[in-house]
Amino acid sequence: QVADPFTKKRVMEATYELLDTLDIHGVKDLGGGGLTCCLSEMADKGGNGSCIDLEKIPLREEGMTPYEIMLSESQERMVFAISRDDVEKAYEICDKHDLSHAVIGEIIDKREFIVRHNGEEICHAPNILFTDAPIIERKARPIKKVIKDVKLDDVNPQEALLKLLASENITSKEWVYSQYDHEVQLHTVVKPGDDAAVIKVDEDTSFTIGTDCNSTHVLLDPYNGAASAVLESINNAISMGARPVALVDCLNFGNPEKPEVFWQFKESVSGMSEVARKFNVAFISGNVSFYNETEGVTVNPSPIVGCVGLVDNQHIKTMTFKEEGDIVLLLGNTYPELNGSQYYKELYDLVQGYPPCLRLDENYAVSTLIEKLIREKNDSITSVHDLSKGGLAVALALMAIKSELGAKICLSEVPSTKELTDDEKLFSESYSRFIITVKEDKVDEVVSMIKDSNVAYAKIGVVGTDRLVICSDEGKLIEAEIDELTEANTSTIERQMA
Incomplete structure (x- = not known):
């Protein structure tokens, strides 16, 4: 093709x-x-x-x-x-x-x-x-999970952040998408590189389009991992100010004649359908690609999910910090969920255990609150970004890179129902968490609406300065200039392709 x-x-x-x-x-x-x-x-x-x-x-x-x-x-x-x-x-x-x-x-x-x-x-x-071809009833057998005891050495948080920003899964893909014309007919309102792209339909309406998948999460737990691909794709649309209206998928798996592979497929489809039903967003198209193996080695199960959203042109949001003095809010609970994270993979070469857990009612409440906040408090909210690979630290860094504007962040108030280490606060990949920035004089009315929804939240910092500073109760964990973050995040693919 x-x-x-x-x-x-x-x-x-x-x-x-x-x-x-x-x-x-x-x-x-x-x-x-x-x-x-x-x-x-x-x-x-x-x-x-x-x-x-x-x-x-x-x-x-x-x-x-x-x-x-x-x-x-x-x-x-x-x-x-x-x-x-x-x-x-x-x-x-x-x-x-x-x-x-x-x-x-x-x-x-x-x-x-x-x-x-x-x-x-x-x-x-x-x-x-x-x-109406006959249906083959294939055997499905869960994969036996092996978890080894591993001693993890302490890592400098700033070095960890820079390494994550440069990793293949998080690094900027601009070198790739700049190879083609992504502004045909000049209808591209928000270009690739944000949570989703935004394409103008007319003077009042645009649509968002974006795709997502975390194959490491799916490998470790097909149900939760595939569900998270749908959730993340929906959240990408919501972050741009859109109402999710349709889903598509590309389901990439190994040989379905192997019971373990077919089990991955069944579990993935079940997880995906549960999230789609909860948000009442239908899969309108897709394809299944089996037998993705080379010399008997199977690819990670990769159910890639795309979401299309409909957005009022007055409500389009981006992840870019807008003004110094804007207040940074974090919505949604963080859990001690580093297994399957990009942090463990890049810093310790460790892929095992159980990835973040789908908490669908809680996830739904946070995501739909963001949608409501943008709709009803549009002028008060200056930027929105959902957390995914790399957790809070990477999300903040990407917002700083996009805007060339820093922020001062304190981790002490990160919402959680559990005791968290600094590493977990920085790099956990718990689902359905959002960073929003709010005009300083509008914070009280936005917070009042959040409190009415019973969604966990915290004021964690303020936009400003030429660097990203993240502190814990014990002191400074990260202090990186924007240029340093940008260099780490934008050079990987170009260097590898040179």
């Missing part, structure tokens, strides 16, 4: 015009299974069948076999079912948008799938073989 965004744009515009102009009986894009799945499903849903002539199908290469033609998953293709009387008009629209097109067959009045090649019938089968 080779993606071609400009052809995709032409296909989209032609599709809109065909739908507006003609009486379309059916339409479907080509995805997994290519023409085989698309054509059999379209016809069967209408209670009909189809008869296809392979030699009429536009091909991108010469010498393709019938097998390749029917199963190719080439992108930027659509299939339409239309009346014979509309064919000429459909051709005119396709020609206008410079798209290849052809009549490749016809709908028949029996639920059968017929394929002809050079006049020879090479497939004649009932639709049910394609549209």
